[in-house]
Amino acid sequence: MSYFWTKEFPVILNELSLINFKNYSEASIEVCSKVNCFVGNNGQGKTNVLDAIYYLAFCKSYFNPIDSQNIKHDDEFFVVQGGFDREGKSEKIFCGLKRGQKKQFKRNKKEYAKLSEHIGLIPLVMVSPSDSELILGGSETRRKFIDGVIAQFNPVYLDNLLNYQKSLTQRNALLKSFSENRYFDEDSLMIWDHKLAQYGEPVFKERNAFLEEFIPIFQEYYGLIAPENETVGLQYVTKLHEGTFLDLLLENRQKDRAIRYSSTGIHKDDLVFELGNHPMKRFGSQGQQKSYLLALKLAQFEYVKRKKTTKPMILLDDVFDKLDENRVEALIKLVSDPEFGQIFITDTSQERIEPILKKIGKEYRLYNVNEGAVELI
Numbered sequence: 001m002s003y004f005w006t007k008e009f010p011v012i013l014n015e016l017s018l019i020n021f022k023n024y025s026e027a028s029i030e031v032c033s034k035v036n037c038f039v040g041n042n043g044q045g046k047t048n049v050l051d052a053i054y055y056l057a058f059c060k061s062y063f064n065p066i067d068s069q070n071i072k073h074d075d076e077f078f079v080v081q082g083g084f085d086r087e088g089k090s091e092k093i094f095c096g097l098k099r100g101q102k103k104q105f106k107r108n109k110k111e112y113a114k115l116s117e118h119i120g121l122i123p124l125v126m127v128s129p130s131d132s133e134l135i136l137g138g139s140e141t142r143r144k145f146i147d148g149v150i151a152q153f154n155p156v157y158l159d160n161l162l163n164y165q166k167s168l169t170q171r172n173a174l175l176k177s178f179s180e181n182r183y184f185d186e187d188s189l190m191i192w193d194h195k196l197a198q199y200g201e202p203v204f205k206e207r208n209a210f211l212e213e214f215i216p217i218f219q220e221y222y223g224l225i226a227p228e229n230e231t232v233g234l235q236y237v238t239k240l241h242e243g244t245f246l247d248l249l250l251e252n253r254q255k256d257r258a259i260r261y262s263s264t265g266i267h268k269d270d271l272v273f274e275l276g277n278h279p280m281k282r283f284g285s286q287g288q289q290k291s292y293l294l295a296l297k298l299a300q301f302e303y304v305k306r307k308k309t310t311k312p313m314i315l316l317d318d319v320f321d322k323l324d325e326n327r328v329e330a331l332i333k334l335v336s337d338p339e340f341g342q343i344f345i346t347d348t349s350q351e352r353i354e355p356i357l358k359k360i361g362k363e364y365r366l367y368n369v370n371e372g373a374v375e376l377i
Contacts, residue, residue: 010311010341012085019079020072022048023372037345040369046346057122123312139270153307164199197245222295233274311341
């Protein structure tokens with residue numbers, strides 16, 4: 001069996017160029033195929049390098065969903081470009097935005113008709129301090145996590161999700177119109193009920209199947225980075241466990257008319273993170289929460305790797321803060337394993353990270369980041 005079909009072909013970024021992106025006027029960075037570490041003080045632009053790579057994979061920022069706010073202050077456009085090796089072929093990815101205009105996204109100089117067509121080409125997992133919102137934030141953050149993983153290998157899922165969201169917007173507008181104009185049209189509402197069921201049922205089934213496969217992987221990774229006596233769980237909470245989509249919409253019809261929006265459906269799904277039998281949000285220490293989030297992201301890597309023909313890149317943004325040296329070394333050693341692909345790391349301390357990289361003995365490059373300038377050390 002060939003190397004390709006064993007699903008162990010990494011996606012490799014070779015070069016990255018930025019123009020007017022966040023705090024970068026212009027930068028061109030050549031990177032190595034294994035571990036790339038960007039060091040420097042806070043606020044210098046380390047995270048922005050990782051976010052640029054994320055842009056090339058997901059057509060958007062990991063941190064700021066408003067594209068125009070990622071243009072450097074007082075400039076009129078930004079450009080992010082990357083040169084990749086993928087499945088033995090060269091790929092040139094371009095993202096550009098001018099203020100007040102539509103974002104351009106190109107693969108090998110050909111513009112995409114729909115941005116969703118690009119998702120999954122460059123599999124990637126980002127780990128960041130902002131991931132704490134997965135535990136502390138609202139259900140929308142956790143749904144986005146599930147959707148982001150599945151969408152990397154299932155374009156039909158992404159299409160169903162986008163069509164569901166459009167149908168939900170239309171149904172909510174109709175419910176509001178009923179109230180404001182003091183009328184009710186059963187047939188009109190049923191049209192959107194059927195649309196929600198048409199697109200929502202497959203999303204529910206895919207989420208359910210995903211979690212059945214994902215949870216054991218997640219628990220295995222948590223066991224690798226946390227004490228043996230700790231057990232963790234992950235529960236999928238959805239009304240669709242209780243009945244069909246159309247039945248649920250019918251049961252909640254009077255409520256929906258009263259509150260003027262759709263109160264049930266996959267847009268209300270949630271994940272409950274558990275430590276033992278207790279909510280991680282309330283009972284987990286900072287260290288336990290950090291280990292939980294790290295295990296989630298490593299499980300995401302493993303899951304995507306199994307589904308794709310390529311190893312995802314891993315972006316570790318400032319994840320070593322508050323970890324002791326032994327845990328830092330264990331984590332870097334883990335992700336430097338041949339099972340993992342290309343790694344990008346940010347850290348504030350060259351003195352902490354460089355001895356560990358040397359000790360592990362894998363190929364690495366170290367870069368200093370200072371006020372939007374990147375230099376190889």
